[in-house]
Amino acid sequence: MSDQPVRRRAWPRRLLLIMLLAVAGVLVYGWNDYARFGSAPLNVAAQGDSIDVGRGSSFKAIVVELRQRGFSTANPWYWRLLAEQMHVAGKLHAGEYALEPGITPRQLLANMAAGRVLQRNFTIVDGWTFAELRQALARAEKLNHDSAALDDAAIMRKIGAGGEAPEGRFLPETYAYVKGDGDLDILRRAHAAMAKTLDELWAGRAQGLPLASPYEALILASIVEKETGRPNERAQIAGVFVRRLQNHMLLQTDPSVIYGMGASYAGNIRKSDLTADTPYNTYTRAGLPPTPIALPGRPALAAALHPAAGDALYFVARGDGGHVFARTLEEHNRNVDCYQRKRCR
Template identity: 70%
Template sequence: MSRKTMRGKAVLRTLALLALLAVAAGAAWGWYDFSRFAAAPLAATGPDQSIDVERGSNLRTVVARLQQRGSTRAPALYWRALAALMRVSGRLHAGEYALPAGITPRALLADMADGRVVRHNFTIVDGWTFRELRDALNRADKLRHDSAALDDAGVMKAIGAPDETPEGRFLPETYAYLKGDSDLEVLRRAHAAMARTLDELWPQRDPALPLATPYEALILASIVEKETGRADERAKIAGVFVRRLENHMLLQTDPSVIYGMGAGYAGNIRRSDLAADTPYNTYTRPGLPPTPIALPGRPALQAALHPAPGDALYFVARGDGSHVFASTLAEHNRNVACYQLKRCP
């Protein structure tokens, strides 16, 4: 073999080796870049950020959406390779997925494969009226507002309780929902939760309680709820109203009067309001009002069913959120003069 031929073969071997080294280097770089992609946080993420995966969407569609919003610049090939390595190709569930700061492609694909969709919360606040509940539902983000076109009777019919008045029937709690859920489903669950709570608590009530039905307990609890937000006073205030019922005294509770005034309430009660007879005016009508006046929470229900013993028949607000109690009208009048009229002796 000539020296020239040998030099040619050596050159070819060198070129082949360089080509192999280039391929190896390219593969190494590609693997490094791919690994960095899989573990690096996505861009354009943060609190309240999310992405929707619609039914029938595939990985290509999801990646395109992420690219459009600037969350990823990686090619779709990287995403397909990662999904294949994770064995989640074709297993992505529809739904809304969170994009918190720091989330990686690997974590996002794992969420989608496991169906870990975003769960939103809606809180019904103790003491809300049904009108306030409806207003809050109408403002709730990512709920389907099916109730907006219905009146109160229509809402109750839609949730399967057509013969019930709505006030007081929904338990104040926090309810989780998914994007696109109906607000009627939230109401249905809150209604069922209140029914279960009454079924649980009513059999445990004080045996001497002058209430004939769980619904009467619900009415009394709503009054207690509106009279005080203090845990240490609920049972005391319930005790006052129970004793007034037992003694056939008017309840004379301002929150009930206010509820009966409806839109006519402008922030204060006048003497003429206390004298104006409505079904909810407990200054003119004996016994409990015809319906609850708010949505009572579980603590208020407990207080109504287990009122504190004692002889107090009156109470008046001190002005700091607490109340002072009295067993006689004369003592009560002195308390009113002191704490409301500022004429303390």
């Protein structure tokens, strides 16, 4: 008997088996490729990249942008399958999301589903003037510049502090913000932070200070802030000014004179500047200037409200960032000759 019919029947079975094995191989490869996709880093080359998901953006539009910008070359269906597997499809929040080197598709979708939008930081530096603060805000990225067309008085009204002079009223700190926030939001928060900090420190102030209000403490702290950047000197500097106020002496602080000179200050104080009367010239007017001259940080505020004890009434810059203190005018004049005029005796 011939085995030819048996062989003819075997070929379709073998062909079907081969096709099934091929399909199985494709499925296994596809599944492994998909599994690798979810945990493989996106093509992010440098820090600072981000993707902005607008309100109402479709999932397809998000994937298209990722592919167009070269962050992903994966099949769009991989993204859809991953979102379904993670149960986040249709649950992605609008906002700006960081694309840091090493981030995976799974991590990115998790961030979008949780609304972990990219936060930026804006730092108000101790000793800035309000004008310098405004200039820095104008340069901040991804921040709405709502105050650009407003004068200082209008800004204070907008943040709920109408009638206040803005100088000194904003606490130097780092403030986080997200895309879409406005500069008035940061100013409002910094103003509230200063008010809270000043109230807390004023409540625990040293006794017997010649300061009638928290605002006077703010003014003194701004002078301390501008006189020294050395942490170990702040309380000493504050002590000198407190004793001068108690003894009804002129404060004679150059930073206040400079502030009063405004745009006319060219980098040096001349003798004529010290005799030209302005509200901020503490060589011609007694007591504190009418407003702060800068934004004092918390350490300067604490120093103004807890000045160091002692008997020094004068100080002069050494030229290295520090100061030399003196009890008498005669001793002070010798220090000026030595450290300012380089005529040490």
